[in-house]
Amino acid sequence: MPASKFRRKIFTISIIVVTILVLGAITAQVMANTWVKQFLDRKLPPHVELKYDSMETNIFTGSIALNGVFLKLSNRDSVATHTEAQMKSIALNGLEYSQFFMKDRIVVSDLKIDRPQVVHDLYKVHKRVGKERRGVVTLLKEIEVERLKVEGGELTLNDKDSLAFHSKTIDFEVFEIKTGPKQIRKKIPVTYGKYDLLVADVFVDLGSYEKLNVDELQFHDGTVKVLGSSLQTKYGKSELSKHLKVERDYVDLKVPEITLESIEVSFVKDTLNITTGNGKIIKPVAEIYRDKLVTDDTRSKKMYSGMLRNLPIYITVPSIEIENAQLQYGEKIEQGVAPGSVSFNQLNAQITNISNRVENKADTKISADALLMDHAPIHLDWSFQVNTPSDNFIASGEIKNFKSNTLNSFLESSLRAKAKGTINRLYFTIGGNSFNSSGDIKMSYEDFEFSVLKKNRLGVNKLLTFLGNLFINDGSKSDKDGFRYGDIEVERDPTKSFFNYLWLNVKDGMVNTMVGKGKKED
Numbered sequence: 001m002p003a004s005k006f007r008r009k010i011f012t013i014s015i016i017v018v019t020i021l022v023l024g025a026i027t028a029q030v031m032a033n034t035w036v037k038q039f040l041d042r043k044l045p046p047h048v049e050l051k052y053d054s055m056e057t058n059i060f061t062g063s064i065a066l067n068g069v070f071l072k073l074s075n076r077d078s079v080a081t082h083t084e085a086q087m088k089s090i091a092l093n094g095l096e097y098s099q100f101f102m103k104d105r106i107v108v109s110d111l112k113i114d115r116p117q118v119v120h121d122l123y124k125v126h127k128r129v130g131k132e133r134r135g136v137v138t139l140l141k142e143i144e145v146e147r148l149k150v151e152g153g154e155l156t157l158n159d160k161d162s163l164a165f166h167s168k169t170i171d172f173e174v175f176e177i178k179t180g181p182k183q184i185r186k187k188i189p190v191t192y193g194k195y196d197l198l199v200a201d202v203f204v205d206l207g208s209y210e211k212l213n214v215d216e217l218q219f220h221d222g223t224v225k226v227l228g229s230s231l232q233t234k235y236g237k238s239e240l241s242k243h244l245k246v247e248r249d250y251v252d253l254k255v256p257e258i259t260l261e262s263i264e265v266s267f268v269k270d271t272l273n274i275t276t277g278n279g280k281i282i283k284p285v286a287e288i289y290r291d292k293l294v295t296d297d298t299r300s301k302k303m304y305s306g307m308l309r310n311l312p313i314y315i316t317v318p319s320i321e322i323e324n325a326q327l328q329y330g331e332k333i334e335q336g337v338a339p340g341s342v343s344f345n346q347l348n349a350q351i352t353n354i355s356n357r358v359e360n361k362a363d364t365k366i367s368a369d370a371l372l373m374d375h376a377p378i379h380l381d382w383s384f385q386v387n388t389p390s391d392n393f394i395a396s397g398e399i400k401n402f403k404s405n406t407l408n409s410f411l412e413s414s415l416r417a418k419a420k421g422t423i424n425r426l427y428f429t430i431g432g433n434s435f436n437s438s439g440d441i442k443m444s445y446e447d448f449e450f451s452v453l454k455k456n457r458l459g460v461n462k463l464l465t466f467l468g469n470l471f472i473n474d475g476s477k478s479d480k481d482g483f484r485y486g487d488i489e490v491e492r493d494p495t496k497s498f499f500n501y502l503w504l505n506v507k508d509g510m511v512n513t514m515v516g517k518g519k520k521e522d
Contacts, residue, residue, distance in 0.1 A: 047074040062095035062108075075126040082124035088115040094146075105142045115152040116170075123160040142180040149173045162205055169200035187267050194221050209233055209240070209248060219263075223277075226258040237289055246297040250289040257282040260317075272313040279320040289330045289339065300494045303391040303434050305364070305384040308356045317354040322368075324348060344370040344378070356386050376402035376423075391434040395502060399426040421447040430488060430505045437501070439488040441509030442520070444478065485520040486513030 037055065044050055053068030069090055073083040094109025153170030156163070176193035183189060197219035204212040215228030231253040233240055240250050261277030302310070325348070330341035349368035353360070363383040372378045377400045384393040402423040423445045430439035478484050488509040492501050 047076050048072075049074075061093065063091070063093045064095070065089055065091040075124075078126060080124050080126070083118065083120045085116055085118040087113055087117070105144065107144045109146045111145050111148045113150045113153075116150060117154045119156045119158070121158045122164060123158070143178070145177040147173070147175050148177055159205070163203070164205050166203045167199050167201060169198070171198040172196070188265070196220050206231075209235070209243075210251065222263045223259070223261045224263060226255070228256065229258065230254045237291070241291045241294050244294050247290060247292065247294040248297070252287040253284060255281060255284040268314060274313060275316040278318055281320065281322045281325070283323065284325045286325070286327045288328070289332075291332045293332060293335060296495070298495045301497055303384070303393070303498055305386050305388065305391045305393070306434070308354070308364070308386045311356055314357055315354065316357055316360075318352065320351045320354065322347065322349040343373055345374050346371045358387060360387060361385070372399060372402060373406040375406065376400060393433070394429075394431050396429040397427070399423060402426070421445060424482070426510075428488070428506055428509055430502070432490075432492070434492060434494070436491045437488065437505055438490075439505060439509065441486045441488060441506070441513055442483045443486070443510065443513050444482040479520070484513050486510070488512070
């Protein structure tokens, strides 16, 4: 065959092949929407309903976009809908055909969800007791998304009669997402790499009495920063008492900033396991108030070691630092009498080795410094082992240059008494468990006197004051270093908190020091 004829034949065949490919591509592009629609109709399970206003596909770039999306999720075994989501669009780009057809995998370079508004009714979800975990959907292929981006999201979680959680703004970007037929069934249904998450304008309902608000939550590669959080009682102080059957604290806590590093979430068998790096709580301000006229809550209170030990999850935090906190505690003891209060300012503390893992044998330790009533330096060291059933603990502390009359508003309210004099130095050491404690105390003080007030608190009961001060040493009889010594022996009231227990120890030691011999036992 002449060369010219051969070239014409090759050219003609090439034209025909190119034409067929072009026509095939055009046909595939025209049919792409139909194929994607049929695929979604065929693969989505009955309990997942998907609707959308329009679809855009491009087989050349491997992109699919759904606009005006509505998604509804129901329980597998009933028609009850528990989740509804509306989205401006879902856009998928960079679908790798070779992975899809040759390796039975779905690989996407980019998935973007624009303005999803999700409403989830917690109480409508049916738990599948005793059945194998199946995941939200059943997967037949491995899925990998190189980048997922969510912009302008909003999430609402409802309880049966109230709003449980709401966030007006959610922006999310995560890389290297992977799942598959086996992974989707696990408690953590996906694996992922680096991520950024911003959640703003957050409301969390904490039950009948408290609520939590957060201005902004920032997550970046496992580190979280919480800005502008507030934990508050839903009612005012007086109104709260009307809603209570037993006493409960009124709480107003504001924290400008919290940081926590290197958060990792996993499961140990069926138990959620959270481990973190170090944390910091910056400038928290807390007001706590209790109306003691409300009926006492006589339920048994756990020690802090017991609380950690019995958590339904595992936690491990190496260290949390509290920086420049303020705490005020007040009590209302009697009707018509103004509540007294105690304050701790410039409070700085460090808590180390917070862990309830069974293998943890080291002590949890707390070291704190503050100004008591805005003038007297106070220091506390406290340690306990979480996994000791008897809740053993050791606490020691010191107070310097404390002017007792600054506590008179609290003493007048709670004890119908006044005090004067100065505690120059006070040191105590206590060891105990959830049942009893013992220890020792030494004090250097001067000109210490108590005044017992009349019932109306408008004057001094001179007889009781005279009799009381007969038994109290004013601090003048002390050793060569200016100290008097006392012993501590206390049985814990299990219906009261640990800090009530600690106060009883210090009070017992102070009374023993003032009315006892004041000498150090050999």
